[in-house]
Amino acid sequence: MTASRLVIWRHGQTDWNLQGRWQGQADVPLNAVGRAQARRAAPALAGYGFTHLFSSDLLRAMETADILAGLVGLPVARDARLQEINVGNWVGRTMEQIGSEFTEVLIREEAGEDVVRGETGESVRQVAARTSEALREIAEGVPDGSVVGIVMHGLAARVGAFELMELAPDQAKVFRGLENCAWLVLDRGVRHDGASIWRLEAYNSRVFEA
Template sequence: MSAARVVLWRHGRTRANAEQRFQGQLDVPLDEVGRAQVAAAAAELAALEPAALVTSDLSRAADTAAALSAVTGLPAVPDPALREVHAGAWQGLLHTEITARWPQTYAAWRRGDDVRIGDTGETRGEVARRAAGAVERHAAAVPDGGTLVVAAHGAALKGAVLQLLGLAVTGWSVLAGFRNAHWAVLVPVSGGWSLAEYNVGPPGGGVGAEG
């Protein structure tokens, strides 16, 4: 039992994304633009004939997954291990507010250092291992040759990609941030994973702010 393809799909836009506000694990819903983005993305992903669909339990990811469920009939299985990075005291703040109050830590986070954010939040390494572990667990349960779609969050998915490729999280800037409603495709190779596609998605998916 193992997936032949894993699609890592970031949620659509939220109001917090549009405002450049750090969401972290706050439960922020999709906005009108986000709902349109995920509907367009779901139409494309349905053509991949996914065999399984899992999602973060935060509503912006769950509602993203629901758009694919609506066109495929696949149930979306929630998994809290796919939540966004926990950002501690940064959660709910504008990125400009974080820069003003935690200039050194925020600068380190932006350049990819493995620092603990928001005083009590997670490090990049912690979220990468958590999210990658969930992806591998669900991929192992997919019937051979099937496609797994994972609906989750920008920082969690980017960390998972690096972890699954065997790359250090300190190389964060090697990959661009996930755009809203865009996805990456991983395929299994001997002893690991290979990145087949990255930041693929429908027209109109804005970059959005990580977190």
């Protein structure tokens, strides 16, 4: 059993997004703008004809997913593996603050090293492994032909999707980050040996304000 399409949707805006603060796995809720973004995007997403919905268990993702669920009439399954990268002691700090205190770490990361965020957090490759495992299990746990909506987080969604496509996390850096309430679409293909292959159909799709 395997889904035919995965639509991976980033949560709406939070106050920390607005302030440029690193959220990681901090349980920050949507703000009023984020809820409005989700309500505006949900009808467009509903057009994909979802058969199943999944979400990170962090509040900002769950709130976003629940808005879509209320429109399409589906339950939402929560999965902690879909959470954002753990940024350790960087949580709540701005990029400026991190840049001044952890300059060497950021330089190493820009040079291609897979550094652990915030000393006690995760590296990008760890997140790619965690989230791609979840995406693969979700895709293989539903009936053939299913269309699955998955609400998660910016970095986690991007690197997890690229790992599922068997692309290196470094290749994900070529793509800009997902905007709040933007989504990407993965369609399933089949190799000659019968194994699934996932292809990027759309990236950073979103509903623009009128």
